[in-house]
Amino acid sequence: MKPEEILRIVDAIHRDKNIDKEIVFQAIESALVTALLRHYGEEAEVVLRIDRQSGAIAGTHDGTNIDPEEITGRIGAQTAKQVIIQKIREAERDSIHDEYEEQVGQMVSGLVTRFDGGVATVSLGATEAILPRSEQIPGESFHVNERIRATIFEVRKSGSRVKIILSRIRPQLVQRLFEQEIPEIIDGVIEIRAISREPGYRSKVAVISSDNRVDCVGACVGVRGNRIKNIVEELGG
Missing domain, CATH: 3.30.1480.10 (NusA, N-terminal domain)
Structure with missing residues (x-):
């Protein structure tokens, strides 16, 4: 050599x-x-x-x-x-x-490459992740080439490979979706204080505004409910 x-x-x-x-x-x-x-x-x-x-x-x-x-x-x-x-x-x-x-708890987007036995294999680009049935919203299913969003729940070494576990039922997904849809949260004007979730049925989010001129609930709902609608559709409730 x-x-x-x-x-x-x-x-x-x-x-x-x-x-x-x-x-x-x-x-x-x-x-x-x-x-x-x-x-x-x-x-x-x-x-x-x-x-x-x-x-x-x-x-x-x-x-x-x-x-x-x-x-x-x-x-x-x-x-x-x-x-x-x-x-x-x-x-x-x-x-x-x-x-x-370093991205545990963060939201990622990927393409479903396989859906077998209730387990979805998701391509994140350079590597693949697994979305097990236990971390899926009840009643949802996926098809190949469908793009999904989830949070990274766990990362561990498994022999010569890395096992990345995704989740769609954890409160972190609610928080990341709110941060994506509602600019006032990223700007620090609105703060999420608590999240309660029953995956696939309902989610409750407590928010507070640091600016008296900003209606935190109205900002989260959006004009004609357009902001919250996108979040609810993603979460299934």
Whole structure:
């Protein structure tokens, strides 16, 4: 594996997978060390570093320099490739996990790609999420290519993948819809104080206005009920 090839790999993964270059470099270094330990034995002390600018590899085995051309040659190109792919997948998983863990409680929009056994699989673009039956509004069903809105309820690592659980029954969905439909909430003029919800039947929202000139209930309902109508249609009650 030549230095320029390493740089091309790093650039390609950074561009295609949206993974920070430093994480990719570290993944390749870790992969090469793992593969070298398989060759020298787990008790060996192997230190390896890839120059971030040139892509050149420098390494030592029990304090003795390793010829850069022998590093991948000793462990075999196929072994190196397999370990690197594994490490990159782990880095990609961690990147996706961190991105969506920060969005727990936030509303997302996605396309239903499968609806089987009452469970909806939803594409969020770069990854997929699951909307289980237990997190669906009673009585609702979905069809493929239908766009739905839900909040991110849980994000966890599951082997080499990330499991993202969506919900349409939590109070957070009510709050996010109100924030989307009613500008006065985002502006801070109207504040949501409490939310009570029976999914699919009714929702109660307590609001307060910081400006006496603004009717908080009227602002939430909208002209001819246009604002609240959109929310009720989304929530099914």
